[in-house]
Amino acid sequence: MDGNPSWQSLAGLAARLATVPLFAELDPAARAEVAAEAEWFSLPGGAVLYAEGEAPDAFYIVLSGLLSIVRGPQARGADDTIDVRAGETVGEVGLLTGRPHTGSVLALRDSTLARLSKPAFDRLIARYPQILRRLAQEIASWSARPSVRDRPPNERRTVMLLPLSPEPPTRLAQLLKDALEAAGRRTTLLDIADRDRVDEEYDAIEAAHDVTIYCGENTTSTWSLLCLRRADYVMLVADGAASPRRPELMPRLEALRRRRVILVLTHEETRRLPAPAAGWLAQVPAQYHRHIRLDRADDIARLARFLVDRAVGLVLSGGGARAYGHIGVAQALREAGIEFDLLGGTSMGAIVAAGFAHEWDIDEIRARLHEAFVASNPLGDVAIPLLALSRGVRVSARLRQNFGTSRIEDLWRPYFVVSSNLTTGKVQVHREGRLWRALRASVAIPGLLPPVIEHGDVLVDGAVMNNLPAEVMTAVSFGPVIGVDVGRREDFRPVNRGWLATLILGADAHAPGMVNMLLRAGTIASEAETELSRQHVDLLIEPPLDQIGMRDWHSFNRAVEAGYRHTMQMLQHVDLAKFRS
Numbered sequence: 001m002d003g004n005p006s007w008q009s010l011a012g013l014a015a016r017l018a019t020v021p022l023f024a025e026l027d028p029a030a031r032a033e034v035a036a037e038a039e040w041f042s043l044p045g046g047a048v049l050y051a052e053g054e055a056p057d058a059f060y061i062v063l064s065g066l067l068s069i070v071r072g073p074q075a076r077g078a079d080d081t082i083d084v085r086a087g088e089t090v091g092e093v094g095l096l097t098g099r100p101h102t103g104s105v106l107a108l109r110d111s112t113l114a115r116l117s118k119p120a121f122d123r124l125i126a127r128y129p130q131i132l133r134r135l136a137q138e139i140a141s142w143s144a145r146p147s148v149r150d151r152p153p154n155e156r157r158t159v160m161l162l163p164l165s166p167e168p169p170t171r172l173a174q175l176l177k178d179a180l181e182a183a184g185r186r187t188t189l190l191d192i193a194d195r196d197r198v199d200e201e202y203d204a205i206e207a208a209h210d211v212t213i214y215c216g217e218n219t220t221s222t223w224s225l226l227c228l229r230r231a232d233y234v235m236l237v238a239d240g241a242a243s244p245r246r247p248e249l250m251p252r253l254e255a256l257r258r259r260r261v262i263l264v265l266t267h268e269e270t271r272r273l274p275a276p277a278a279g280w281l282a283q284v285p286a287q288y289h290r291h292i293r294l295d296r297a298d299d300i301a302r303l304a305r306f307l308v309d310r311a312v313g314l315v316l317s318g319g320g321a322r323a324y325g326h327i328g329v330a331q332a333l334r335e336a337g338i339e340f341d342l343l344g345g346t347s348m349g350a351i352v353a354a355g356f357a358h359e360w361d362i363d364e365i366r367a368r369l370h371e372a373f374v375a376s377n378p379l380g381d382v383a384i385p386l387l388a389l390s391r392g393v394r395v396s397a398r399l400r401q402n403f404g405t406s407r408i409e410d411l412w413r414p415y416f417v418v419s420s421n422l423t424t425g426k427v428q429v430h431r432e433g434r435l436w437r438a439l440r441a442s443v444a445i446p447g448l449l450p451p452v453i454e455h456g457d458v459l460v461d462g463a464v465m466n467n468l469p470a471e472v473m474t475a476v477s478f479g480p481v482i483g484v485d486v487g488r489r490e491d492f493r494p495v496n497r498g499w500l501a502t503l504i505l506g507a508d509a510h511a512p513g514m515v516n517m518l519l520r521a522g523t524i525a526s527e528a529e530t531e532l533s534r535q536h537v538d539l540l541i542e543p544p545l546d547q548i549g550m551r552d553w554h555s556f557n558r559a560v561e562a563g564y565r566h567t568m569q570m571l572q573h574v575d576l577a578k579f580r581s
Contacts, residue, residue, distance in 0.1 A: 010035045013114065016063055020087050022134050030128055037124065038114040042199055043067075045229030046256040049090070049105040049113075056094025056101055059121045062086050064203040065111025066232070068258055071103040081258065083108070086207075092135050095121055108258055109158060109230045110199060156206055159307055160214045160231035162224070164238040164247050164284075171294060172237055172266070173215050179297070179304040180211050183581060191215040195223040202230060211308065220248050228252060233260045233307060236284050240265035240291065244279035254285055263289040264303065269296055274410045278432075281409070288476065291412055302341045302413070309478040310581050311341035314356070315470045315537070318347025318442075318463035319487035320550030321559065324369065325543045326352040328563030329484050331362045336571050338579045342414045342477050346462035346469055349486070350417040350442045354403065354435060357415035366560065372398040374556045395449060399436040406435045416472055417442050420464035423457040427465045429472055463487065470536035480578050483537035486545050486563070539574065541567055 013035040017023045023031055040063070043049060049060065049067065067084040084090050084105070094101050095118055116124065125132045159176075161169040173189055180187040186209045190202075206212045214227035228234065234253060238244075253261065263286035267274050274291035281289060290306070292299045305311040314333075316326045326349055330340070345353040355365040376394075408415055409432040419441035421428040430438035441452035441459035452459045462469070467487045474481060534540060543566040548555045 013038065013040060017061070017114075020061055020089070022061070022089055022131065022138065025130060025134070026128060034116075034124060037120040038116055040112065040114045043107040043111045043113055045107050045109040045111070045231075047107045049107065050101055052102065052104045053100050056091060056098070057118055059089065059091045059095050059116045059118075061089050061114040061116075063112045063114055064207070066108040067111060068106050068108050069103040070106060070258070089138070093139060096135070096139075106258060108232065110202070110226070112199065112203065156210055156212070157232045157308065158206060158212045158214065158230050159233040159235060160216050160227040161235050161237055162216045162227075162247070162249060162253075163218045164236055164245065165242065166218060168215055168217070169237040170215065172264070172292075173213050175294065175300045176304055176307070177213060179300045180308070183301070183304060183310075185210040185308060187211045187213065189213045189215065192217065192223050195226070218247055218249070220252065224249060225252065228256060231259065233262060236261065236263045236286060238263070238265055238280060240267045240275040240277070240280075244283045246283045250284065260288070261286045265289065265291050267291060267293050269293045273406060274412065276407070277409050288414075289409070290414065291410070298339070299412075302339070305341055305479065306477070310578075311477055311479040312338060312579050313342040313344070313473040313477050313479060313481040314340040314353065315468060315473050315481060315483045316345035316349030316353045317468045317483075317485045317487045318345075318349050318461065319467075319545070320348060321552045321555060322486040322545040322548050322550060323348030323352060324556050324559035325486045325545050325563030326484055327362065327365055327369070328560040328565070329541055329543060329567045330356065332564050332567035332571065333482070334362070335568075336576060338482075338576065340413065341479070342473060344416040344418070344469060344473055346418050346467050347443050349484070350462065351399075351439055354415060354417070354439060357411040357413045358403075358406070359412050368402050370556055372402060374553050395443065396436070396440050399439050403436040403439070408432050408435050408438060411435070414476070418462040418466060418469045418472060419444070419452070419459040420462055421457050421459055422451070427462070427469065428457070428459055429469075466533055468533045468537075470533045474536045480538040481536060482539045482541065482579070483534060484541045484543075485534070486543060538578070541570060543567070
């Protein structure tokens with residue numbers, strides 16, 4: 001542990017302790033006594049303060065930086081984690097109970113801590129019992145502490161831009177800074193010229209800004225290593241059209257824990273679709289990737305929102321012909337100033353969402369869907385019912401016609417589609433591969449369309465297991481999520497076919513048709529899972545479409561209008577601030 005020269009003033013440490021809630025109620029003399037007992041030190045980003053199962057021997061105060069408590073394997077991206085920020089404390093439970101630590105504590109970035117040994121801690125609480133009372137309150141609050149996702153999204157954060165080519169990422173860094181400042185975030189930009197600052201200067205800069213951007217180099221320089229240690233996000237920046245390569249800093253990056261690593265592939269504005277990402281994703285350990293056109297302000301703004309946990313996710317449910325209502329909902333949301341940064345869905349909802357991921361506008365989506373699914377019956381290729389009532393040839397042809405050779409990982413906006421894997425009994429999330437084929441699996445209602453066989457697994461309609469996969473969206477984004485559910489309130493009752501049908505068929509005359517029963521039977525099992533998924537939604541929109549049947553393809557305009565009208569009325573009573581920032 002290296003002492004930090006800037007902390008070698010007891011008066012300075014005592015003043016800093018006044019900002020720590022645990023010691024805020026003490027008088028200055030008492031804080032000076034705590035400062036005299038404390039040992040302050042720097043903990044490099046990526047280092048372990050103590051490990052799960054170790055015997056407790058000290059109590060720590062976070063003066064600057066960011067730590068994380070990790071329970072279980074110390075893997076980057078572990079779910080069971082709690083952040084410990086400047087002004088918070090760690091290690092107190094072990095000292096009070098005498099039991100081994102129940103979690104490991106890691107430095108997510110370069111941090112400065114004050115350490116109180118167990119004897120010093122015991123003397124402190126004996127002399128100032130109000131600290132013990134405050135500690136008890138802190139410990140009691142841990143169970144109610146929000147998860148990483150639920151904690152405030154406007155917390156300060158640091159971002160390193162790591163170029164994968166010799167050219168510094170100066171232009172992207174400046175564009176990001178401008179976009180963040182335009183959204184009201186205090187942002188600063190540091191580069192190699194700032195390499196001679198001391199830790200406390202970096203701490204002060206980060207404390208004065210909402211976002212601090214570090215421009216690194218593509219070598220293992222001292223500056224780049226410092227940027228890595230101080231970064232919450234590591235943004236790997238590459239020319240999407242260049243040959244993929246593994247950069248020098250990869251071993252250092254892979255050794256760091258719990259970094260959010262995002263691969264940003266830059267492209268010319270004139271490209272219709274991005275260059276393939278697969279080669280780059282095979283070379284770098286990125287949890288996320290984004291395709292960006294540097295000349296498109298909306299691309300930069302979308303990346304900026306992602307960095308500060310404000311990227312808006314839109315999840316669209318299945319619902320057959322009712323899914324046309326998604327178009328009207330999306331039109332109303334866009335008129336309200338809401339952009340869709342991440343998209344996903346099930347069944348017909350996934351098809352609509354794929355259009356937005358391709359950046360089709362409302363008019364183009366309307367025209368394409370009308371041509372593909374309304375102008376003629378997409379299920380009209382009747383088959384001998386060995387696999388299903390329909391051969392699925394028409395549906396496959398129309399999906400290929402509209403989405404061609406597009407791959408899910410190579411869309412301008414991040415996108416996923418879900419199907420139901422009958423082989424594994426689990427939801428199948430498609431994040432890569434041919435888009436049209438994943439969509440074909442997601443609309444394969446059992447008995448109505450043949451299943452899709454993928455790597456030996458049988459895939460059918462996503463609505464069989466989850467008709468509103470919002471939890472898939474929250475697994476990849478901490479921003480607000482809008483869910484649109486058009487599949488509920490299905491009025492499934494006996495049919496009145498009149499006296500002649502009753503005379504011929506008897507009691508069976510009142511049974512629903514075979515196709516309607518297949519639709520209902522193929523989706524009813526997902527209702528419980530869908531109900532759980534709705535808890536992951538920040539704004540739920542349910543257009544009243546119960547008068548439109550799931551196979552009522554010719555109610556296209558009526559469904560679009562109903563979705564639009566309902567959403568416009570609903571938004572008048574909703575605070576949309578979190579969806580616009």
